Amino acid sequence: MGRATGISLVNVLAFIFLLVMLEVAGLYLLPSHPFVWILPLSLAVVVGLAFLMKRQPSTPEGGQERVVFFNSLADHWSRNNRSEALRELLMQDLADFGIQPDEHVIDIGCGTGVLIGCLLEKLDSRGNVVAVDISPNMLAHAAAEYTDERVRFVLADAEHLPMESGSADRILLFSVWPHILDKESAIAEFWRLLKPGGHLHILHHNSRGSINRVHREAHPSVQEDKLEPAHLLAASLASSGFEVEEFVEEGEYYLVSVKKRVRNE
Numbered sequence: 001m002g003r004a005t006g007i008s009l010v011n012v013l014a015f016i017f018l019l020v021m022l023e024v025a026g027l028y029l030l031p032s033h034p035f036v037w038i039l040p041l042s043l044a045v046v047v048g049l050a051f052l053m054k055r056q057p058s059t060p061e062g063g064q065e066r067v068v069f070f071n072s073l074a075d076h077w078s079r080n081n082r083s084e085a086l087r088e089l090l091m092q093d094l095a096d097f098g099i100q101p102d103e104h105v106i107d108i109g110c111g112t113g114v115l116i117g118c119l120l121e122k123l124d125s126r127g128n129v130v131a132v133d134i135s136p137n138m139l140a141h142a143a144a145e146y147t148d149e150r151v152r153f154v155l156a157d158a159e160h161l162p163m164e165s166g167s168a169d170r171i172l173l174f175s176v177w178p179h180i181l182d183k184e185s186a187i188a189e190f191w192r193l194l195k196p197g198g199h200l201h202i203l204h205h206n207s208r209g210s211i212n213r214v215h216r217e218a219h220p221s222v223q224e225d226k227l228e229p230a231h232l233l234a235a236s237l238a239s240s241g242f243e244v245e246e247f248v249e250e251g252e253y254y255l256v257s258v259k260k261r262v263r264n265e
Contacts, residue, residue, distance in 0.1 A: 063157070063181060065221035067134050074137035078112040078145075089205055090118045090174070097201060097257070102126035103169040106193065108158050109133055109176025113142030119172075120148055130163060132156050158186040161193060168193045173202045177233075178215060178225040187240050194260040200242065202233065204254040211254075230256050 099105070101124035107115050110131035119129050128150045133139050139153050156162055158173075159182045171190050180186045190200050204211060208227045215225045228236075230249035233256045238244050242258035249255075 069219045069221050070135040071137040074112060074141050078141040081114045090115060094118055094122050104128055106130045106168045106171045108173045110142055111138050113145055115174050116146050116151060130154055161189050163193055165192045166195050168198055169195055170199045175204055177202045178227045196260055196262040198260045200258050202256045205252055207252050208254055230254055
């Protein structure tokens with residue numbers, strides 16, 4: 001789920017200008033010894049390129065391919081992921097989580113918006129939803145369906161979320177956790193964004209075995225996207241500082257819920 005990368009045009013032009021100035025200076029100061037300044041100029045090239053590359057976020061392997069893959073699924077998901085049975089399950093989940101009407105919620109991997117409508121039913125005018133996805137097509141479908149001013153759509157991956165630290169009461173990941181490539185970075189982002197005492201829920205309404213099987217048989221970009229046992233995910237989040245509230249793996253239901261610890265708790 002890496003965001004687009006590449007050295008910016010401004011950086012490239014600035015770097016070229018620097019090299020030209022170095023060459024001009026070398027020819028002017030030492031016109032009869034042009035090779036004297038070749039070594040420092042070469043060193044400048046290496047250092048400059050290393051600096052520019054360091055400034056750019058890296059794209060996780062397979063990131064762009066999966067964007068194309070999920071874009072291709074958007075129309076199908078928009079037509080077929082709207083069953084009343086699923087809506088009832090999600091409404092019950094939100095009730096169990098104890099979502100309050102004034103909460104600020106981040107929906108990671110929102111897809112075409114299956115969870116957005118349920119959240120809006122739970123929130124009043126004080127609450128809002130930030131719906132995040134890596135797929136422009138998924139977001140386009142969701143934005144066309146939900147024009148409520150309480151929803152903001154963001155094209156981003158879970159590892160680089162352009163929101164203010166400590167701005168979220170709750171972060172939800174429904175049917176998306178296996179698709180996050182750099183889970184350690186994503187967990188760090190979730191910790192950063194949550195308020196002290198804020199909640200993180202990782203939820204699936206399919207068994208772990210069926211999820212992993214579907215991914216193995218799917219597009220090559222997602223074949224390695226595996227869902228780990230709930231107790232192992234809970235332990236991983238606990239090692240990152242979260243307080244584990246619940247983890248369940250029974251039949252078609254998978255849930256890990258944790259809370260960002262309050263200082264001195």
